[in-house]
Amino acid sequence: MKRLEDLTLPQSLQSKISTLVRRVSDAQGDVDIRMAVERAEGFVEGLEAARCLTDATIEALFIIIESAAERH
Structure with missing residues (x-):
């Protein structure tokens, strides 16, 4: 599984997604x-709709968000 830190994201997105996770x-x-x-998923869906990131990212x-939720 990927970690958020393993993804190459612009700093502004990294910060926002990190906060949401x-x-x-x-x-x-x-x-x-x-x-x-x-x-968090809504934010990622917005990025997807804007085609800001690759499909893999x-x-x-989405996997990172779900993993954070499953840890409860």
């Missing part, structure tokens, strides 16, 4: 976890 990891309770996941980001 941390919110998923830190969330408590099913509702808060789901909300944090949806917010987008897929890796």
